[in-house]
Amino acid sequence: MSSLMKLVQTETRLFVRDPTSLIVGLVLPTLILVGLGAVPMLREPSPDMDGIRFIDYFMPSLIVMSVGVVGLTNLPSIMATYRERGILRRMRTTPMHPGNLLLAQLTVNLGAALAATVLVVATGRIVYGVPLPEHALGFTAAFILGIAAVFSIGMLVAALAPTTRAATGIASMLFMAVMFFGGVYLPRFMLPDAIARIGEYVPPGVQTLLDSWNGEAPAAAQLLAMGATAVVAGVLAARMFKWE
Amino acid sequence: MAFIEVEDLVKHYGSERAVDGVSFTVDEGEIFGILGPNGAGKTTTVECLEGLRTRDSGRVSVTGLDPERDGAELKQVLGIQLQESRLPDRLRVGEALDLYASFYKRPADTDRLIESLGLGGKRKTPFAKLSGGQQQRLSIALALVGNPRIAVLDELTTGLDPQARRDTWDLIEQVRDSGVTIILVTHFMDEAERLCDRLAVIDSGKVVALDTPAGLTARAGDEQRVRFRPSAPFADALLLDLPEVAEVTRTGPQMVVTGRGNLLQAVTSVLARNHIVAADLRVEQVSLEDAFVALTGKPLDN
Structure with a gap:
C-alpha cells in the first residue's frame, strides 16, 4: 500500500474512533431531519410556501449543515491540533511531506461530508418521500463547488489560527454564520429579504442547491461566487499554512 | 571526510545569534553529546543538521549529504526524535509504527522494533493511554523505524521518572551497539556522562569545549x-x-x-x-x- 493510502486509512480510523466527529459529522443532519419529520404539520403542504412541504423545502439547508459541520468544525480543529501537538513537525523529519497528511485529512473529511449528505438525502427519500434533486447536473455542480468553498475556508482557518483554541473559535463563528445564512436556524422564507439575498452567495450556496433541487439551473453568478471563494481561500491557505 | 561535519555554523533569529560559529565532527558509531543550558543553541544546531532549519552560513555534511540540498535523501538515513512531539490520542502503537514504516524505502521490522523497545504488550494501546515513559519509547521507535544510520535524540529523558530514565539509557546503548550513530542533545550532566563518547559543550551559541566526558572533567582540575x-x-x-x-x-x-x-x-x-x-x-x-x-x-x- 502506498504511504498516502496508508495515511488516508489511518486518518479514517481516527475519524471513526472519535465519537464526536462520528455523531456530529455523520448523523446529526439526519437526526434533525427525523426530528422534524416527526411533526405532522411539517409533512403537510404549507400555504406559506406555495404549497410545498416544509420537509422538502428544508432539505438543502440540511445539506448545508452536513458540509458545514465537517468542513468548518472538524477539519480546521484537527489540522490545528496536529500542528500544536507537533505531529506535522514529526512528519517533516520523515521522507513523507506533511502536505500528504493534509491531503489525507481533506480526503477523509470530504468522504464524511459526502456520506452525511447521502445519508440525509436517502433518509428523506425513503422515509418521508422527499424527491431527489431534479436538475442532477446543476445539483452536482452546486454541491461540488459549495463543498470546495466551505473546505477552503476551513483550511484557511487552519492555516491562520495560531492555536487549536483559536481555530475552533473562529471556525465555530463561521459555522454559525454559514448555518444562519443557509437557513438552518430560521427557514429562509422567515429571514429578511436582504439577508436571504446575501445568503445566496454565502458558501456552500443554499440557493444553488435549492434551485437545482427544484429542477432549475442554478444561477451562474452564485456558482461563480462559490468557485471564486474556493480558489481564493484555497490558494491563501496553501501559501500561508505553517507546519509548526 | 568525517561521518558528520559541522563547520562554522551560524543561525540568527532576528538580530539574535542563536548559533554563532559552531564546529564539530562526529565519527561513525559513536554517541556524540551536545550539552548546554536551555536556550544555548543546541536544538537549533541539530535542526540545521537535520534540514529542518536553513542555516545562515557555514558548512554541514551528514554522511556526505548537505541537509538543505539533499534533504529527501538524508531523511531516508536520519532518524529524529523531537523534543515534545506527540501523536493523535486514539492512534495505537502498532498503527503508528506501521504508518511511519510506510514512509521509508527500507523500513525496520516493526514487530522486532516493538519488542526490543518493550512495547510488545502495548501494540493495541492508544497513544493517550501510554505512560510518559512508554510514549517516549514509542517516539524513539518512530525515530528508528526507517532503519537510520544516524539517530538524533533531543531531550530524551526530560519528564521521565528515574527508573524510566535508566531504562531509556540502556536502550540507547543497545541502539548504538546495533551500529547506529547517535547525536544526543541534553541538558542533563548525568546522562551525558553515562552515555556519551564525546561531548560538545555549547553555551550562548558557541562551542566552549569538545572532549570526552573524562577529558572535560580533567580540564576542570x-x-x-x-x-x-x-x-x-x-x-x-x-x-x-x-x-x-x-x-x-x-x-x-x-x-x-x-x-x-x-x-x-x-x-x-x-x-x-x-x-x-x-x-x-x-x-x-x-x-x-x-x-x-x-x-x-x-x-x-x-
Whole structure:
C-alpha cells in the first residue's frame, strides 16, 4: 500500500474512533431531519410556501449543515491540533511531506461530508418521500463547488489560527454564520429579504442547491461566487499554512 | 571526510545569534553529546543538521549529504526524535509504527522494533493511554523505524521518572551497539556522562569545549574534597603541613579538606598515626557538573 493510502486509512480510523466527529459529522443532519419529520404539520403542504412541504423545502439547508459541520468544525480543529501537538513537525523529519497528511485529512473529511449528505438525502427519500434533486447536473455542480468553498475556508482557518483554541473559535463563528445564512436556524422564507439575498452567495450556496433541487439551473453568478471563494481561500491557505 | 561535519555554523533569529560559529565532527558509531543550558543553541544546531532549519552560513555534511540540498535523501538515513512531539490520542502503537514504516524505502521490522523497545504488550494501546515513559519509547521507535544510520535524540529523558530514565539509557546503548550513530542533545550532566563518547559543550551559541566526558572533567582540575567527622579534636596545621592539602575548613563537627593528588591516603594516614578516627568519611571528585561551571561560569540547571 502506498504511504498516502496508508495515511488516508489511518486518518479514517481516527475519524471513526472519535465519537464526536462520528455523531456530529455523520448523523446529526439526519437526526434533525427525523426530528422534524416527526411533526405532522411539517409533512403537510404549507400555504406559506406555495404549497410545498416544509420537509422538502428544508432539505438543502440540511445539506448545508452536513458540509458545514465537517468542513468548518472538524477539519480546521484537527489540522490545528496536529500542528500544536507537533505531529506535522514529526512528519517533516520523515521522507513523507506533511502536505500528504493534509491531503489525507481533506480526503477523509470530504468522504464524511459526502456520506452525511447521502445519508440525509436517502433518509428523506425513503422515509418521508422527499424527491431527489431534479436538475442532477446543476445539483452536482452546486454541491461540488459549495463543498470546495466551505473546505477552503476551513483550511484557511487552519492555516491562520495560531492555536487549536483559536481555530475552533473562529471556525465555530463561521459555522454559525454559514448555518444562519443557509437557513438552518430560521427557514429562509422567515429571514429578511436582504439577508436571504446575501445568503445566496454565502458558501456552500443554499440557493444553488435549492434551485437545482427544484429542477432549475442554478444561477451562474452564485456558482461563480462559490468557485471564486474556493480558489481564493484555497490558494491563501496553501501559501500561508505553517507546519509548526 | 568525517561521518558528520559541522563547520562554522551560524543561525540568527532576528538580530539574535542563536548559533554563532559552531564546529564539530562526529565519527561513525559513536554517541556524540551536545550539552548546554536551555536556550544555548543546541536544538537549533541539530535542526540545521537535520534540514529542518536553513542555516545562515557555514558548512554541514551528514554522511556526505548537505541537509538543505539533499534533504529527501538524508531523511531516508536520519532518524529524529523531537523534543515534545506527540501523536493523535486514539492512534495505537502498532498503527503508528506501521504508518511511519510506510514512509521509508527500507523500513525496520516493526514487530522486532516493538519488542526490543518493550512495547510488545502495548501494540493495541492508544497513544493517550501510554505512560510518559512508554510514549517516549514509542517516539524513539518512530525515530528508528526507517532503519537510520544516524539517530538524533533531543531531550530524551526530560519528564521521565528515574527508573524510566535508566531504562531509556540502556536502550540507547543497545541502539548504538546495533551500529547506529547517535547525536544526543541534553541538558542533563548525568546522562551525558553515562552515555556519551564525546561531548560538545555549547553555551550562548558557541562551542566552549569538545572532549570526552573524562577529558572535560580533567580540564576542570583534579581537585578533590574529603569530608569527615574526627573522633578527637586536632589542629588544622596537622593536615595543612601535608603537600597534598590546600585548604581545611570546619563546619560544626564536620571537616572539609580540599587538595590534589593522593589526598585521601595522605589525610587518612596522618589521622591514623594520631589515633583519630574519621567518621562518615566521604571523597568528592570533580564532576562533569563542576567542569561545566568551570567552562561556562554558570551552573547547568538554571
